[in-house]
Amino acid sequence: MARTVKVAAAQVGAVHLDADRKETVDRLVALLREAAAQKVQLVVFPECTLTTFFPRYLFESQEELDMYFEHGEDVTTSEHVKSLAEEARKHNIDFVLGYAERTTEGTGYNTCIYYSATEGKVVSKYRKVHLPGTKEPFEDPDAINQLEKRYFEPGNLGFQAFRVPGLVSNALKKDSAGADENNAGKGDPILGMLICNDRRWPEAWRVYSLQGVELIVFGFNTGSNMAHLWGSKPMSSEQAEAEALFHSRLVQQANSYMNACFSISSARCGFDDGKFDLIAGSAICNPEGHLLAEAKTKGDELVVAEIDLSECRQGKEKTFDFARHRRIETYGLVVTQTGVVELPLL
Numbered sequence: 001m002a003r004t005v006k007v008a009a010a011q012v013g014a015v016h017l018d019a020d021r022k023e024t025v026d027r028l029v030a031l032l033r034e035a036a037a038q039k040v041q042l043v044v045f046p047e048c049t050l051t052t053f054f055p056r057y058l059f060e061s062q063e064e065l066d067m068y069f070e071h072g073e074d075v076t077t078s079e080h081v082k083s084l085a086e087e088a089r090k091h092n093i094d095f096v097l098g099y100a101e102r103t104t105e106g107t108g109y110n111t112c113i114y115y116s117a118t119e120g121k122v123v124s125k126y127r128k129v130h131l132p133g134t135k136e137p138f139e140d141p142d143a144i145n146q147l148e149k150r151y152f153e154p155g156n157l158g159f160q161a162f163r164v165p166g167l168v169s170n171a172l173k174k175d176s177a178g179a180d181e182n183n184a185g186k187g188d189p190i191l192g193m194l195i196c197n198d199r200r201w202p203e204a205w206r207v208y209s210l211q212g213v214e215l216i217v218f219g220f221n222t223g224s225n226m227a228h229l230w231g232s233k234p235m236s237s238e239q240a241e242a243e244a245l246f247h248s249r250l251v252q253q254a255n256s257y258m259n260a261c262f263s264i265s266s267a268r269c270g271f272d273d274g275k276f277d278l279i280a281g282s283a284i285c286n287p288e289g290h291l292l293a294e295a296k297t298k299g300d301e302l303v304v305a306e307i308d309l310s311e312c313r314q315g316k317e318k319t320f321d322f323a324r325h326r327r328i329e330t331y332g333l334v335v336t337q338t339g340v341v342e343l344p345l346l
């Protein structure tokens, strides 16, 4: 039985340091309206969508830093974001939104939420687990910093997959399911959320796929040339951008295949303040690892595809039937050791 959903990555181009938050949200609303015109059901916005990617800057004052955060428990009721939620309800479109979260206790997280239009509320929240970069800025004044370890705590919500109501018709519900039937792949879609650097860590995808995930969504801010952080050999800025894009596609396609799930990636991209270049390449990928749609620009752009979640069954029941093929007695090091312990010398 087909379980189709029309989905989109809402790629967002340059957002400058002094951008007006309302104007930025208006751009998101415009993308949502375009999605409505194309009968899209789910729109994925990027990581830290509401501001420039501020972890590249060193803020000395807490007050100044706090201007880049959303405060309080529910971002969709905040002054700026509520217009986006209203628009989503009007068109019955779900959305995923990344933002910097300051909790009421004062902790900073790099967060995203899933807003369900049918439910009229946030049904899941995820806080970025893998924070790249450094706590202290580089001494080299020309280096581009990534101070996420300074401004955010690692996410404390784990990788909680969740079912989304209202996206597919005829979803099997627990009241009508037979107790002894195999109901795998028949219920409401199972989703998981990641944020940017998380996409490079196979453990994150695997924890989701062990919960039957059918669609993983994530936003990103990926510098096209971050020589101080990538550790790559010297290359031209064109080569560096091509390489960053290659790795971004590589991890999305490979992990979608190895976990037999669809994925949507959504980029904050373009030249922030005319000098910080972020890659684009927002894309929708199927469970066989093929891209179904990909951004053609480095600006605001809606990347749309219709996906049929029943296509996950092939991988989940054959090549990657975890129950039959995984050998957990051999994987212990993955959860008992963090860094590499190289073998003794011969």
Ligand code: CDT
Pocket: 047, 132, 133, 146, 195, 196, 197, 198, 200, 220, 221, 222, 223, 226, 229, 230
């Ligand atoms: N935002 C984010 O996580 N960006 C990182 C940049 C790499 S830093 C080495 C990324 O993984 O794309």
